Amino acid sequence: VITTSGTCIDSATMSISVNPLPTVKAQGETTVCSGQPVQLSVEQAEPNTTYTWRDSAGTSVGTGASITVNPIVETRYYVTAATNNNCTAHDSVQVHISNIINVQALGATTVCTGTPVQLSINTPDATATYEWTTNGNIIGTGTTITVTPTQTSTYIAHGKRGGCEGWDTVTVQVNNAITVTASADTSICIGATATLRVTNAQQTITYTWRDEQNNVIGNTATITVQPTQTTTYNVKGVQSGCEGAGAVRVVVHALPSVSVRDTSICQGQTATVKVLNPDDNNTYTWKDETGTTQSTTQTLTVTPQTTTRYSVTVRNNAGCEASTQATVTIEPKTSVHLFVAPIRDSIQIGDTVRVQVFAQADRDVQLQQLAYDVQTESDVMDIPTSVHSGQWQQLHVQQVITLTPTPTQVYEFIGKALTTQTRVATVSIQNLNTHLNPECTIQTSKETTFITGTACANDILKFKLVGTELLLSPNPSNGEVTITSDYEIEEMYLINALGQVVQTTPKSPPGSGGEKSIHSGAMTRVEHKVQIEANGLYFIHAKVNGEWITRNVVVQR
Template sequence: MKKLIILVLFFSTISTYAQKQGNIWYFGSNAGVNFNTSPPTALTDGQISTWEGCATIANDDGNLLFYTDGITVYTKNHTVMENGYGLYGDPSSTQSGVIIPHPTNKNLYYVFTVALQGGSLYYSIVDISKQSGYGEVIEKNNKILDLSTEKITAVKHKNGTDMWVIAHEYLSNKFYAYLITKDGFQPTPVITAVGSVMGMSYTSTIGYLKASPKGTKLAAAVYFPDKLTEVYDFDKGTGVVSNPVTLTNFNGFGAYGVEFSPNEKFLYITEHDSGIPCNLYQVKLPVTSGDIKDRSVSIAKLDGFGALQLASDGKIYVDQVYSQYLHAIEEPNEEGAKSKFKENAIYLEGRTCTYGLPTFNQSFFAEVGFSNSGQCLGDITTFKLKSSVSNIDSVRWNFGDAASGNKNSSKQQNPTHLYEKAGTYNVTVNVYYQGTFATYSNSVNVYELPVVSLGNDTTLFYGQSLLLDAGNPGSIYKWSDGSTQRTLLVKSPGTYIVQLTSPTGCGGADTINVHYDQVINVGLKADTTICVGETIQLNVALPGASYLWSDGSTNSSITVNQTGKYWVKITNAYQNRVKTDTITVKHYQFSSIGIVSDTILCEPQLATITATGAKSGETYSWFDSNKTFLENNNGTFHTGLIKTNTNFYVQLTNGKCVGDMRKVSLIFDKPVATIVNKDTIIVLGSTVKLNGKGGKYYHWEPALYLDDTDIPNPVSAPGDDITYQLIVLNDNGCTDTATVKILVRKQVSIPNTFTPNGDGVNDTWTIRYIDRLPDNQVYIYSRQGSLIRNFRNYSNTWDGTGSNGQPLPAGVYYYVIYLDKNTRQSGYITIIR
């Protein structure tokens, strides 16, 4: 009886270690990813559009149960869950929610929600058995912490059943670790005062808190102005946090996303800012406190990095604000560049990222998996276990091949298996350790060998071709002649071999012998007339053939420049066909071509060229500068628009022969005025050296502020905005002009009030002369520190509305203006209505 009880408890423990509950993600602007497929695929049916925090949960088989943005709970059918509205999270809270299954009651789920910037921490309860399996919120908004940062994470207790939910108090250095047991949520937390005080400003509550997958470490990112990340040890038996390590001096607004590698050897951190490249750091653990740049390597640098989240495929996915892709760290257990950052790893099918990715119970992602090789029928499939679990007691494989009988399982860590039939097999590996186990299942495909048939050996006649098709679309091909296409066009005899690798990685091959007969399909052209001095070639080349000409030559061609009758006897390569052919050659003489005149052009224009010298029956052929034929006419040629030196050619033709080409040159001599200087802004009192090019003679207008108006490079000392015109002239009297504008920068004047009431007066916040500073950036904050508007290259257009286009209430707001990379101004602006 005791053995039976132990067995029942053991399999109860097994059922709680599902690995697919984190396989469905919904986040950003209606974006989603399904990790039940390989590779992961985009989901486009999500209903949440969240700025940051979100959470999803699937069942043990990876099927969606529900998801939330911290305010509204959506069912697996993407409708609002019964009583699933009005939760006290916030879509602009970094981690506005996390969903934790009850340790023993499969129907109950705890939804923890975190309010914005120093708000409270709550939990609600979902009973998924309600409403015909679509679920119902049966308890809502139970407050458990009055003041909380925007940080929350979860990981399994050391006993493998209970769950820790870990938060951090606002305006303190205290971690709160709450336990969920078989008896439900335990309201008395384990409180640890350790590390930095978080929340000295509203924005410093921002940033992710993560537990490592095995639950032995924590990491917290602290946003602007603190700009730091702390790493801690976590005792998953007692809930105590210890041994803080502080990493400082992040760029931009500071650290935002954090995530551990499955083997806990590395910590990954993103820093965030808009408009400037930010780093994705890899920190090798353990690490000591110090400057992040001295304690890490940057494995990627992009504008607008956001959250990081480990997935069930063992990769860490990287969010980039407003991107339609998720990036990936493909080998997070490897050091430096070997971690393989891949940009644009998953296309979101037109949906976009914002700042956040779903928050999960990090124990979902303890690394257990396998790789396999040998996927073609007849190959022995080799499996290699991948696991971050230490102290493995035993391994149990099921190859999904029931027909193989007792060969369908193995206890080896890296076994092999021979599949007798092609198909898809669901392979499962269970890794047993420390009284429990982790499991991983994936599909293994065994593919049929491709069938390759080039057909039977064949004989072709000369001039025929044979298209060989290796079939099997999408394969990689290698022919005996080195070509790599699916098809090969045969035009000569020989033995042709193709080897291919199908899209499934399986190989096939075939051979065909192609023989040839030869038809003599060459001969001399019809009788012809040639010009005096012209040489033509009589060519009857046929591969492998032999020849005898009337002059005794045995080559495939002869050169002729005299009149007469010429014959050739051709015998084919196979000595079974003979052909004799004859041609008569006569002379033709042309007169010289005369041209009325060449023309010099100062401006783009049409031109007319007249040629003379043709006899009756002859016409003129005209050609462009590349000697490409344009037209035949009676000697008058009208050009197109001429904008540069242009050559034309003309020759006489009688329809059979052509004369020598005569070159006709049109000279385009228009100068091009060029001012090297771009339109520019200078400080009042400075000078600008103008740099003109393009002519022989120069003149600048107006003369105001210039030291000389008739040289290429005068110096201007403008006292106000001015536009100069450069006039250039060449020896042929052709001119051209160019202009340059010089703006004189004056001190920026920032008003502290404006009245956006629609009366046409002072309706926008007008900062005088800011348009002279094209790299300016303007940020508007509420008095509580929330960013409500930001502008790049601000052009005096803000009318007192928020990011949603609605008018902001009258009152005082805080601004920060970066006039350029080195100059920052800040203060208060009052909206009066």
């Protein structure tokens, strides 16, 4: 400090200490219910500092770094911080008053009838109590409850804390439960299909079908399946989160087995066709090609006139069926011609004679067996293998022989003639038996020098080894046949094996071209030449001395 008086000056020195102000920051601003306690405090209170709290009216409400107040109305609270050096600082905090607490209910959803739903308070106040009501009825207390509505319902959450209250609502949308009614269990035969359906289907519902392996096999109300074994199929319907389920069991039955065998018969015969693997528990139905039932047993007995295919259907106890077919083939009639032919046209006693046996069929056919007896009558031929001179018989059996319309030589024998030209000498072929498949039997016919035989035929072939009426040579022939007769040939027909006339020779006067006379011993003979173009068996039907005589000749070129 400096002082002056006139020209006099004087000074003195003084020290001043400046103390810092305290730092104060009030905290606790909040909104509470009227009368609800609120804690007010100083953030980071300092030592050697006192804190005084006053309300808006200046009334002291407490001291210290932290106080509790119970405001009735909205109030601002002031805090004064004072140090030992009487330095002070001030701050304030506002406490808001509200009679409503914050309540937020959770759980709004859409469910199916009977589905439990949990309702809860979001961030609940531990100092508050909560009550749940619907339609004015209390249904629970606490921050969480579980309800099972049967219809759409609204729930009210009521929170209380002192004089404060709060409300919130939550709505649970309830959809009617889905009922899925599947078709009844069924059974099928393996290989068949089954139709599965939802019998109460609705267009607004989505359906899903699954098999036992949980594979999705359909997404419609109706599906078709073809299982190979018994299977249960599950169907689920979904609508707005609601589900319903059903199931169908498909039982698969095995097919029965049926086996038959084709057969062949001759026309007019009866065929019997049997099931080769019969089962008395099954039923059998035989039908012909027109669908007409022929039998309802395991055996079919029929006499068809033409080749016919028959079907047999077997049905087991499960109603499963299987079918197969058997053909009854009508074999055509097969005529087998067996005849003998001498090499020479005339013989004398003691001459060597070679006789051939030929066989011919009217179609290509394979015989399983051709059996016949060759027998000579008394005093015809002396054959070395005969039992005694003059008579001879031998059975011939040939297995698996093929015959055609062209004659085939099947046997030959040689012997010495025991007769003369003036006697009728015969050779017999007896007990003709041809085994065809099937063994068809037809009528036989007989001429003087040949026989037409078939299976199981029994007849006699008489061949005039030497005769005075008509001789053919050579036989077999290469196409030119010489006809020798004791008399003139008045009229003649050449007939093939089918009975068709292929040549006709009208009556010719003696010495008129085609004939010539020859002498044989004391006898005069007449010869006539015939040209035959095609191979085969032919018959010469000639009128000699007023008598019709038939002889056969084989042409082999």
